[in-house]
Amino acid sequence: MARTQRERNEQTRQALLESGGSLLREVGYARTSVAQITQRASRAHGTFYLHFENKRDLVSVLLDDMAHEARQHAREIWRTTPTFEAIWLGLRDFLARITPERSLWLLLEEVVALEEDAAPLRSRLRHLYVEPVLRGLTERRDELVPPSSNLELLAEVLTSMGLYFARTGTLPASPDVTALHMTVVWCNAVGQPITETDLANLRDMFEAD
Incomplete structure (x- = not known):
């Protein structure tokens, strides 16, 4: 019973x-x-x-549910995929999943605009996406970034770029191509530029899909 x-x-x-x-x-x-x-x-x-508790609580749960599946998949990518390919695959998956949910991002912006004390919702959602990226970088620091890198800042930058595209609906190209450009920017920023061979391998990966 x-x-x-x-x-x-x-x-x-x-x-x-x-x-x-x-x-x-x-x-x-x-x-x-x-x-x-x-x-x-x-x-x-x-x-x-x-x-x-109220409408805003329901919105919070909707946003959490949206983030949950993406977080789970991101963890799997970081755990199993070698070197910088994890960055590209993680970003591609992130962009592909969140862009169709732009209505939820717009809903979040409306809630924050209407209720002054709702701003933490945005910060909390942001953290849900930053956390798996930061964890992946921390666990594989030697492979992906130099020891001196500010991993928290790097995770925030990657997430900010993706969330901006999702919120504004201004993805400049397909998730594959946008993620490739973001990966190149990332690797240059941490002092490990992608080689022509690396780029060719990445292109082969998304053209094969």
Whole structure:
């Protein structure tokens, strides 16, 4: 019986997330109410507050869910892929995953604009993306960057570039090509320029895809 109740609770939570996510994307944060979310989810109004504190809490969960899968995949790439190829593959995956979710980034900007105390949401989401990059660099420092490099700054720079493209919808080329350019910039910045052979190998990788 307890397990059945947990399953029902999770089903309700997922229904609220799906309904809330679709409504917020359709009409925006200011024009979406809790009543509309529960009505679309076919749930009682009070059930919303069993799972979320308010609309902003629901938005936070949507953003966390978006970041979770990308983080998991990024960790796998950093762990298994050799040298600078990990940078390119990680960036390509990051750009490919987050760019289609531009509506969520725009939603986040609306929340921050409407509620002054919501700014930490942006910083928290940023950290969710920085953390796996920083961990990968820290674990493989000798292969990827000189010992003297500021890894935290490097991870922040890479993440900032990707988030800017996602937020503005201004990806200058395909995720493959954009990630290649970002990888070249990265390696030059840390004093390990990519050779022509390295570039040829990377091009072969994304042309093979």
